[in-house]
Amino acid sequence: MFSVDPSDPTPVYAQLEQAIRGMITTGQLIPGDKLPTVRGLSKDLGLNTNTVARVYAELEQAGVVVTKRGAGTFVREAPPAPPQLERDKERELRPLVDRLLADASILGYTMSEVVHYMRALEVRHHLKEKA
Amino acid sequence: MFSVDPSDPTPVYAQLEQAIRGMITTGQLIPGDKLPTVRGLSKDLGLNTNTVARVYAELEQAGVVVTKRGAGTFVREAPPAPPQLERDKERELRPLVDRLLADASILGYTMSEVVHYMRALEVRHHLKEKA
Amino acid sequence: MFSVDPSDPTPVYAQLEQAIRGMITTGQLIPGDKLPTVRGLSKDLGLNTNTVARVYAELEQAGVVVTKRGAGTFVREAPPAPPQLERDKERELRPLVDRLLADASILGYTMSEVVHYMRALEVRHHLKEKA
Amino acid sequence: MFSVDPSDPTPVYAQLEQAIRGMITTGQLIPGDKLPTVRGLSKDLGLNTNTVARVYAELEQAGVVVTKRGAGTFVREAPPAPPQLERDKERELRPLVDRLLADASILGYTMSEVVHYMRALEVRHHLKEKA
DNA sequence: GTGGTCTAGACCACG
DNA sequence: GTGGTCTAGACCACA
Numbered sequence: 096m097f098s099v100d101p102s103d104p105t106p107v108y109a110q111l112e113q114a115i116r117g118m119i120t121t122g123q124l125i126p127g128d129k130l131p132t133v134r135g136l137s138k139d140l141g142l143n144t145n146t147v148a149r150v151y152a153e154l155e156q157a158g159v160v161v162t163k164r165g166a167g168t169f170v171r172e173a174p175p176a177p178p179q180l181e182r183d184k185e186r187e188l189r190p191l192v193d194r195l196l197a198d199a200s201i202l203g204y205t206m207s208e209v210v211h212y213m214r215a216l217e218v219r220h221h222l223k224e225k226a
Numbered sequence: 227m228f229s230v231d232p233s234d235p236t237p238v239y240a241q242l243e244q245a246i247r248g249m250i251t252t253g254q255l256i257p258g259d260k261l262p263t264v265r266g267l268s269k270d271l272g273l274n275t276n277t278v279a280r281v282y283a284e285l286e287q288a289g290v291v292v293t294k295r296g297a298g299t300f301v302r303e304a305p306p307a308p309p310q311l312e313r314d315k316e317r318e319l320r321p322l323v324d325r326l327l328a329d330a331s332i333l334g335y336t337m338s339e340v341v342h343y344m345r346a347l348e349v350r351h352h353l354k355e356k357a
Numbered sequence: 358m359f360s361v362d363p364s365d366p367t368p369v370y371a372q373l374e375q376a377i378r379g380m381i382t383t384g385q386l387i388p389g390d391k392l393p394t395v396r397g398l399s400k401d402l403g404l405n406t407n408t409v410a411r412v413y414a415e416l417e418q419a420g421v422v423v424t425k426r427g428a429g430t431f432v433r434e435a436p437p438a439p440p441q442l443e444r445d446k447e448r449e450l451r452p453l454v455d456r457l458l459a460d461a462s463i464l465g466y467t468m469s470e471v472v473h474y475m476r477a478l479e480v481r482h483h484l485k486e487k488a
Numbered sequence: 489m490f491s492v493d494p495s496d497p498t499p500v501y502a503q504l505e506q507a508i509r510g511m512i513t514t515g516q517l518i519p520g521d522k523l524p525t526v527r528g529l530s531k532d533l534g535l536n537t538n539t540v541a542r543v544y545a546e547l548e549q550a551g552v553v554v555t556k557r558g559a560g561t562f563v564r565e566a567p568p569a570p571p572q573l574e575r576d577k578e579r580e581l582r583p584l585v586d587r588l589l590a591d592a593s594i595l596g597y598t599m600s601e602v603v604h605y606m607r608a609l610e611v612r613h614h615l616k617e618k619a
Numbered sequence: 620g621t622g623g624t625c626t627a628g629a630c631c632a633c634g
Numbered sequence: 635g636t637g638g639t640c641t642a643g644a645c646c647a648c649a
Contacts, residue, residue: 098321101426104638106632109235110325117324120331143634187333188343190229190241193248195326200251202318210341210348212319217341235632237639264622274641279622287418295494296621296649360583366502366647368624372583379586382593395637405626410637427634427636449595450605452491455510457588462513464580472603472610474581479603497623499647536649 096131099140107142111150116159119170121216122223130160130168227262230271238273242281247290250301253351261291261299358393361402369404373412378421381432384482392422392430489524492533500535504543509552512563514609515616523553523561 097114099107118124130151131139137147151168154160162168199209228245230238249255261282262270268278282299285291293299330340359376361369380386392413393401399409413430416422424430461471490507492500511517523544524532530540544561547553555561592602 104240105236106638107426108632113325113328114321115328116331117321117328120327120337121324146633184339184343186229188330188335188340190231190245191326191329192340192344192347193252194236194241194244195322196251197244197247198322199319200247202313204313204319206251206253206348206351209319209323210344212315213323213341213344216323217337220337239639263620265620274643275622276624276642277640279624280639282622293622294649295500295623295647298621360579362583367498367587370624371497372587375587375590376583378590378593382589382599383586384599394635396635405628406637407627407639408625410639411624413637424637425634426632426638429636444595444597446605450592450597450602452507452510453588453591454602454606454609455514456506457584458513459506459508459510460584461581462509466581468513468610468613471581471585472606474577475585475603475606478585479599482599499623501647539648 097136097140099142107140108146108150108153111140111142111147112153115150115154119159119173122220124170126170126172128170130170132167228267228271230273239277239281239284242271242273242278243284246281246285250290250304252347253354255301257301257303259301261301263298359398359402361404370408370412370415373402373404373409374415377412377416381421381435383478384485386432388432388434390432392432394429490529490533492535500533501539501543501546504533504535504540505546508543508547512552512566515613517563519563519565521563523563525560 097111097118099110099114101107103110115124115130124130130136133144133147133151136142137144140147151160151162155162155168159171160168161171196206196209228242228249230241230245232238234241246255246261255261261267264275264278264282267273268275271278282291282293286293286299289305290302291299292302327337327340359373359380361372361376363369365372377386377392386392392398395406395409395413398404399406402409413422413424417424417430420436421433422430423433458468458471490504490511492503492507494500496503508517508523517523523529526537526540526544529535530537533540544553544555548555548561552564553561554564589599589602
């Protein structure tokens, strides 16, 4: 379900947190969905339970998920986005985009291919929302 | 010129490496261009010279740049892309894109905004190539 | 176990890397074997932990060893040798052999002595394999 | 004539010195032979003349070559080998052999192939001596 | 002045 | 306890 790359220099706890947030942002997980149990997920990913528990705790503190004792961990309703209208995209988005393009270029993808793929993803996302 | 965020759990050396690779794949750095000096860049970014030197060394070993002893570090000609014709984009690109969207969503950006920004970047890239 | 000579102009990290690779190709270290800990080896050799860690990191990136987080560093299965059938030994091996003979001659060894020693090493290697 | 690899971490001055000593040890340069001029060799190898001059100076000081003002630099008669009978080959030769085997293994050669090649070289060397 | 090597010593991620 | 990251600061190789 989620994937973690032990050879990535980013700490695995950060990778896992990003993976979960990513699945929420892209609609693969929606509010109310149940996350895997800490023990199950740590076994699947070959991680220590402490590591997974730490991620869930951080996500809970960030208000992304909620843990119901005895029931499990669930995706919360998305909080209203901060209403900042004017953003410095060049400063904020640029490093994130650079990272994507850098990683993709190592795999042999060009900038055009990546953007093309993302446009396709976006369309899929919109269709799903309307359904 | 480049930017790193010390509060990002990704190691700064990895951030810097990604930033440089990103500038190459987006055409802001082209083969033959000279990178900033190790000392100059480390001062600009508030990093230790060792950290920058490590990035340059890794990029050199990856064949992305070439360093001429006593002269500086330069962007190399791009190697021929790996010849895999059919790629499993869903498996290869998806996690990278998810990570981008996850990080962007924390900043309050939607999927549409990110894709829109990247399309603008791509257009800029093409214009530069034709110039 | 390993040895480095600080008066050798070859950087000590390179010497150590060569020593480890040498022990693998001569069969003194086999896949699955655990390397000494970074701290233990650096103490034994009188080096800084960073220097040893750098060597392990380079060997990892080269695919020679694998490090399991929190557990240690281990020799990997040898990757399949590159499939080049006809090699230009004269061009590829000659400089490496010349370097060995040059260094040995400074110590007063003749070509015959060196070759004789290597044949003995090879025999030891074969005996070990059969055992 | 000589070769130097700028991507080798060993300093080029040390590489060049080893290359020259190697050609003497293996009989490709014999006493009385004239070495290339400093300027010619530095141009051929793409090095600074200072670097080559440094090597010649070190070889001269070591008694390996002799410089005749206005005439050039020449290989000297080999000095009598130091008469140490009992040597700790394991300690002295081992690191040198490990380096060779390590470098050769990166190129895909096995221990046997290297030893076999060296035995062939040795035979060639003996034949040349008798001629 | 350019990049490269090394040390001492601190702090982090993971099991 | 394991390896990984980073800093401060010294010294070396090369043009």
